[in-house]
Structures are given as structure tokens and as C-alpha cells.
Amino acid sequence: MNYTVEETTIIPEGAAGEETPKRRVGLLWYLLLGVYFGVVLTKSEVISWFRIQEMFRFQSFHMYGIIGAAVVVAAISVALIKKYRIRSLEGEDIYIPPKELGKGYRYGIGGILFGLGWALTGACPGPLFALVGNGVLVMTVAILSAVLGTWAYAALRPRLPH
């Protein structure tokens, strides 16, 4: 459990006067949290192409219930963290940077393009990884293609409206 990264970055907090030693949380914790997410995604059938079709056809409450309940629980948690100014285990203030709206094109156009891909593959990025774990190995091709898509975005980025 003491598997830590970047131990050299342990810096004492100087500015406020109180010397809180900073620790990096070990990668193992992120691995375990990922395992937890992969299990939940699988057992709730979120990774099923059939469930995504059912959602986009408005024929079941299942996916809406999952996303809705996740948002509510996450929203309450974030509100509590902000209200009580809870610090992370690394001893730092928790800050969630607001997303810049700008003209908003990127969210609308990018969102629609992502939605097209979500319905075709029947999976967003998290489920793509979980499907590979479930033995649907052909999804490694979808992941590679998604990496390529990310690269294409980076190349076209200067010319796209944001």
C-alpha cells in the first residue's frame, strides 16, 4: 500500500505558516478504484451495446436511473466537499476548475460527434476498457481508433471553432 509515485515532490507547505507534509497517494489506490468502476460498469450492464440502444430509444429507465443517481450522489458529495473545505489525502485544497464556456461551439459540435460515436460503438471510453476486460477483445480496435480520433482532433484543433 505504500507504493508511492514521485516521492521527490514531497514539499512542505510554506505560505500559510503551518507545515503540512504533502504526500502523493500511491498508484495502487487508483488501480483499485478502477477495478471497482470496472466491476460496477459490468454488473450494471452499462457496457452493453444493447443497453445503450435501449437508452437512445427511450425504452427503459435503466440507463437514465444510473446516470441520474450517479449525478445526484456526485453533486451532493462535491457540495459537501466545497462547503466543509475538505482537503485531499495529499493535504491540498480541493479545487475544481470551471470549464470555460467561450462561444460554446466545442461543447455542441464536439458533443454531437461524441454522441454519434457513443451510439455506434455502444460504449463511451470507460465501458470500452471494461469490455476488453470482459473478453470483447475486438474493442481494442475501437480504443485504437479513438486514440487516432484524439490525434486527429489535436492536428485539426487550430482550425476548429471552439
Place this chain on the structure above:
Amino acid sequence: MLETLSQPWPWYVAGPLIGLIVPALLLLGGKQFGISANLRHLCAATLPGKLDFFRYDWKRSGLWNLTFAAGIVLGGFLAHTLLYHPDPIAISEATRADLAALGIRDFSGLVPSQVFSWSGLLTVPGFILIVVGGFLVGFGARYAGGCTSGHAISGLADLQLPSLIAVIGFFIGGLIATHLLLPLIL
């Protein structure tokens, strides 16, 4: 115990369990829940080219998230082996009928095997759904600045307007693909 856990988990169990990942990541290291950033880290690590977008220290900002993604693969594997449930996904009759009308015949797995398999990949529908679909997931997620986890869950939970616009976009795209494109592809 394993018998109970092996059953499909209802939405009111799975939803809150997924929601808790947001505070867990914040409390662990002030990290924000967002899976698609890993696709960027993978580019930065392997083929950054000369693109500014990939000029950052991916190990420093993304190693935790890549580890998280590796955990998702492992979690999928563990659920598939230890908590395996043989019954087909209990989708609604209406969906089953709609998909049958599009020529989907096998409802036994997580995904329709005629399309999402190595032999399916070599067919036109398989290529479009897997390769083109995957490309759009990657391109769209980065263009929009996040995917389902980053916008629909983290962003909405933090009441961010850009995330709401993105999520509405996700649904417009999903509805177009489902109702207009799939009948042409399948």
C-alpha cells in the same frame, strides 16, 4: 454472497456506486473523474508528433488516470470471471423487436456478436460501428473536452453549464446515430 453479486445490479445500486467515484478521486488526490483524458495521455506517450496539444508531462498529469483505466480492464475481467451471469441482458421487448427488425439476431452476449467480433470487424457494418464509431468517440470527446464521465457525471455534478451543453450534444448525436444512421448501416 457471490451468487447475489453475480445477479445484474439494478440502477439504484449501480448509479450511486458510480457517483461515489467523483468524491473518491477528489479526496484521494484532488483528481477529477474523466476517462477520455487517457486517450490524450496515450497519444502524448506514443505519437505526440509536433502537436502542441500533446506537449505536456503525461506521466505527471496522467499516470494516475492510465492506472485507473488499467483497473477498469481488470475490474471487467474479474466481474466476467468471478461474477459471471449467463442470462442474456434483460433489455425491453420493444428494443429487442426494433433491433431484430434491423437484422440483429444474437442477443446472448454483452454486444451483438455478428458485428462486434473479429469476423464482424471485416464487414461494412462492423467496420463502421467499431472503427468509425471509435474514431468519433475519441475525436468528439477531446473536441468537447470530456466524455460521459467528465461531462455527464463530474461536470453536471459541479453544475457546469458547458457540461450541460455537451450532454445535450451527446444525446442529439446518439439519437441521430440510433434512429437515422443505424437503419442505413445495419
